[in-house]
Amino acid sequence: xxxxxxxxxxxxxxxxxxxxxxxxxxxxxxxxxxxxxxxxxxxxxxxxxxxxxxxxxxxxxxxxxxxxxxxxxxxxxxxxxxxxxxxxxxxxxxxxxx
Amino acid sequence: xxxxxxxxxxxxxxxxxxxxxxxxxxxxxxxxxxxxxxxxxxxxxxxxxxxxxxxxxxxxxxxxxxxxxxxxxxxxxxxxxxxxxxxxxxxxxxxxxx
Amino acid sequence: xxxxxxxxxxxxxxxxxxxxxxxxxxxxxxxxxxxxxxxxxxxxxxxxxxxxxxxxxxxxxxxxxxxxxxxxxxxxxxxxxxxxxxxxxxxxxxxxxx
Amino acid sequence: xxxxxxxxxxxxxxxxxxxxxxxxxxxxxxxxxxxxxxxxxxxxxxxxxxxxxxxxxxxxxxxxxxxxxxxxxxxxxxxxxxxxxxxxxxxxxxxxxx
Amino acid sequence: xxxxxxxxxxxxxxxxxxxxxxxxxxxxxxxxxxxxxxxxxxxxxxxxxxxxxxxxxxxxxxxxxxxxxxxxxxxxxxxxxxxxxxxxxxxxxxxxxx
Numbered sequence: 001x002x003x004x005x006x007x008x009x010x011x012x013x014x015x016x017x018x019x020x021x022x023x024x025x026x027x028x029x030x031x032x033x034x035x036x037x038x039x040x041x042x043x044x045x046x047x048x049x050x051x052x053x054x055x056x057x058x059x060x061x062x063x064x065x066x067x068x069x070x071x072x073x074x075x076x077x078x079x080x081x082x083x084x085x086x087x088x089x090x091x092x093x094x095x096x097x098x
Numbered sequence: 099x100x101x102x103x104x105x106x107x108x109x110x111x112x113x114x115x116x117x118x119x120x121x122x123x124x125x126x127x128x129x130x131x132x133x134x135x136x137x138x139x140x141x142x143x144x145x146x147x148x149x150x151x152x153x154x155x156x157x158x159x160x161x162x163x164x165x166x167x168x169x170x171x172x173x174x175x176x177x178x179x180x181x182x183x184x185x186x187x188x189x190x191x192x193x194x195x196x
Numbered sequence: 197x198x199x200x201x202x203x204x205x206x207x208x209x210x211x212x213x214x215x216x217x218x219x220x221x222x223x224x225x226x227x228x229x230x231x232x233x234x235x236x237x238x239x240x241x242x243x244x245x246x247x248x249x250x251x252x253x254x255x256x257x258x259x260x261x262x263x264x265x266x267x268x269x270x271x272x273x274x275x276x277x278x279x280x281x282x283x284x285x286x287x288x289x290x291x292x293x294x
Numbered sequence: 295x296x297x298x299x300x301x302x303x304x305x306x307x308x309x310x311x312x313x314x315x316x317x318x319x320x321x322x323x324x325x326x327x328x329x330x331x332x333x334x335x336x337x338x339x340x341x342x343x344x345x346x347x348x349x350x351x352x353x354x355x356x357x358x359x360x361x362x363x364x365x366x367x368x369x370x371x372x373x374x375x376x377x378x379x380x381x382x383x384x385x386x387x388x389x390x391x392x
Numbered sequence: 393x394x395x396x397x398x399x400x401x402x403x404x405x406x407x408x409x410x411x412x413x414x415x416x417x418x419x420x421x422x423x424x425x426x427x428x429x430x431x432x433x434x435x436x437x438x439x440x441x442x443x444x445x446x447x448x449x450x451x452x453x454x455x456x457x458x459x460x461x462x463x464x465x466x467x468x469x470x471x472x473x474x475x476x477x478x479x480x481x482x483x484x485x486x487x488x489x490x
Contacts, residue, residue, distance in 0.1 A: 001318075001330040001364050007184040012148070014139045015172030016158045024099075024148070024172075026184055034181070036099040036148040036171075041308045050306070050318070050330040053363050054152055054348055060310045060361045067158045067171065069151050070099050073330075073361065074309030074318075083328070086301040086320055105282040110246070112237045113270030114256045122197075122246070122270075124282055132279070134197040134246040134269075152250055165256045165269065167249050168197050203478040208442070210433045211466030212452045220393075220442070220466075222478055230475070232393040232442040232465075250446055263452045263465065265445045266393050295416075295428040295462050335406045344404070344416070344428040347461050348446055354408045354459045367428075367459065368407030368416075377426070380399040380418055 001050040001073055004029055006043045010036060018067030025072060027051065038068040041075060048079035099148040099171055102127055104141045108134060116165030123170060125149065136166040139173060146177035197246040197269055200225055202239045206232060214263030221268060223247065234264040237271060244275035295344040295367055298323055300337045304330060312361030319366060321345065332362040335369060342373035393442040393465055396421055398435045402428060410459030417464060419443065430460040433467060440471035 004027035012024060025043060027035040035051070040061055043049050049072045051057075057071040058064045076082065102125035110122060123141060125133040133149070138159055141147050147170045149155075155169040156162045174180065200223035208220060221239060223231040231247070236257055239245050245268045247253075253267040254260045272278065298321035306318060319337060321329045329345070334355055337343050343366045345351075351365040352358045370376065396419035404416060417435060419427040427443070432453055435441050441464045443449075449463040450456045468474065 001362065003328050003330060008180060010148070010180060011175045012172035013175055014141075016138055016150075016169070017160075018154075018158055019171060026180065028184070034101050034184075036101060040310055043308075050304070052310075052361055055154075056312075056349075056352060056361045056363045058154060059359075060312055062311075065157075067150055067154045068099065069154045071310070073313060074306035077305045077307055082302060082304060082320065086322070086328075106278060108246070108278060109273045110270035111273055112239075114236055114248075114267070115258075116252075116256055117269060124278065126282070132199050132282075134199060153252075156252060163255075165248055165252045166197065167252045204474060206442070206474060207469045208466035209469055210435075212432055212444075212463070213454075214448075214452055215465060222474065224478070230395050230478075232395060251448075254448060261451075263444055263448045264393065265448045295460065297426050297428065334408055337406075344402070346408075346459055350410075350447075350450060350459045350461045353457075354410055356409075365408070367411060368404035371403045371405055376400060376402060376418065380420070380426075 001052055002029070003048060003050050003076070003079070004035060004037075006045050006047045006049060006072075007034075008045055016067055018065065020066065022061075022066065022068075035070060037070040037072050038066065039072045041072055043072050043075055048076045050074055050076065099150055100127070101146060101148050101174070101177070102133060102135075104143050104145045104147060104170075105132075106143055114165055116163065118164065120159075120164065120166075133168060135168040135170050136164065137170045139170055141170050141173055146174045148172055148174065197248055198225070199244060199246050199272070199275070200231060200233075202241050202243045202245060202268075203230075204241055212263055214261060216262065218257075218262065218264075231266060233266040233268050234262065235268045237268055239268050239271055244272045246270055246272065295346055296323070297342060297344050297370070297373070298329060298331075300339050300341045300343060300366075301328075302339055310361055312359060314360065316355075316360065316362075329364060331364040331366050332360065333366045335366055337366050337369055342370045344368055344370065393444055394421070395440060395442050395468070395471070396427060396429075398437050398439045398441060398464075399426075400437055408459055410457060412458065414453075414458065414460075427462060429462040429464050430458065431464045433464055435464050435467055440468045442466055442468065
């Protein structure tokens with residue numbers, strides 16, 4: 001899964017029937033690229049979330065008939081802190097002994 | 099899902115039977131890269147749309163036998179305005195408290 | 197789907213049984229990166245084509261047992277002209293009114 | 295599959311039901327980009343791992359109902375040594391004779 | 393499918409059951425990025441190969457229960473020669489007449 005920030009919602013009157021009236025969240029990655037995702041966890045602008053793609057995205061909506069390829073899987077509680085606390089990759093050098 | 103702009107249509111006389119006579123829209127991303135998508139919502143050149151990929155793309159055509167991997171999922175009503183109104187990512191800093 | 201140019205064919209004596217004796221076309225994108233695709237439409241070097249990926253690639257071969265993840269979906273009749281005629285993205289500014 | 299380093303875990307109170315209470319590992323690639331993966335092999339921060347994506351990611355959790363698109367497939371025993379010992383690509387020039 | 397060079401093998405004692413004791417080949421693309429693939433054609437370091445991804449990767453192992461998302465599909469007989477002989481893309485300009 002990948003990490004995005006919710007930056008808004010999209011209004012799309014003309015859409016395929018398979019998306020019903022589901023909210024379409026506008027997300028952004030750290031390089032400013034935009035994505036569109038369905039949202040079963042009621043995320044709000046500013047929330048950092050992780051997204052699920054592929055066939056799992058449809059199941060994550062609770063109904064495989066919902067025609068999305070990207071769904072918000074959850075809201076990260078304290079992303080700024082967890083990002084800062086993330087292990088400094090080089091600190092570990094070689095992986096653990098077998 | 100990702101966001102593209104419709105920039106034309108493609109004429110492809112030699113094509114696999116699984117695509118029938120469906121229109122093939124020519125799309126472009128913000129870096130100028132081209133994509134080809136099937137179009138169940140009758141989008142027109144200039145429209146900003148979001149696209150659905152993978153197996154969901156086939157279902158979005160209403161017939162999983164249509165052999166596409168990218169389908170226009172909907173037309174964004176006012177993309178320029180919504181892009182401008184999108185939350186400034188850094189404005190929120192830490193995600194909401196749990 | 198994405199757009200590629202056919203630049204040759206590949207000889208692969210050691211291959212998985214699931215690819216039988218199908219021709220393997222060598223394709224190239226506009227950045228010079230190479231791809232390998234199965235070809236049910238008899239494309240020739242120099243042809244501009246669009247490719248279908250994922251599970252649709254297997255179905256596009258007419259037999260889901262053919263173990264490809266990329267299949268030529270069709271030959272674009274006049275790509276140079278269609279690329280030139282493609283709408284200048286900024287020309288349209290805001291999307292159409294709802 | 296691709297290679298990542300485990301750099302921590304994520305706390306996500308609001309998540310889709312399909313992820314249950316599974317630990318969510320925070321991974322990083324060699325360019326510093328972050329990913330989120332489910333972990334059936336109990337990897338620890340600092341471990342170099344390979345990840346499985348797509349539908350195989352769900353099966354790798356032992357239960358296709360677990361809604362992930364990225365799962366840790368295994369821990370690489372001595373990645374630093376194996377990376378250093380990897381064949382210098384140009385050393386071989388042409389592939390072996392048929 | 394994409395083209396890679398085999399540069400070694402990986403030792404992974406801790407791995408998901410769905411990968412059994414299959415060899416895990418270490419591959420590299422032309423930009424030096426590493427990948428991990430299962431290998432049903434017994435490729436050796438230095439071989440140029442093409443890889444199959446997605447659900448086709450599992451079928452290419454002859455057993456869809458083998459939890460890989462990348463499998464070596466075949467060994468390219470003379471990649472250096474075929475790459476050199478590949479059509480110079482611009483040589484053809486417009487695609488053939490319909």
